[in-house]
């Protein structure tokens with residue numbers, strides 16, 4: 001069983017997702033399997049801008065990286081997530097578990113805004 005799980009976990013996340021979930025149900029170890037199955041999306045903060053909009057599936061972890069020489073924050077409008085000040089190449093990550101539209105800003109530069117749309121596919 002352990003061997004079979006390890007093989008599936010090594011597959012690319014999207015291709016392996018369905019198979020891993022089925023296997024997890026069989027193994028009865030959902031916590032481990034959800035961790036192995038969570039997709040991640042990398043996002044750059046650069047030239048004083050976030051990506052205007054990102055659409056991801058529930059359970060996706062977004063990892064922001066500050067590519068500017070100036071500090072930025074990633075702070076949700078509803079305060080459900082907030083980074084510290086991010087220096088150059090610092091990262092902040094947040095996992096979006098429920099569907100919705102999550103707007104965020106940089107508290108140091110309020111003109112910087114972005115929205116994460118979380119949608120089932």
Ligand SMILES: [Cu+2]
Pocket residue numbers: 071072073106107108109112
């Ligand atoms: Cu900023």
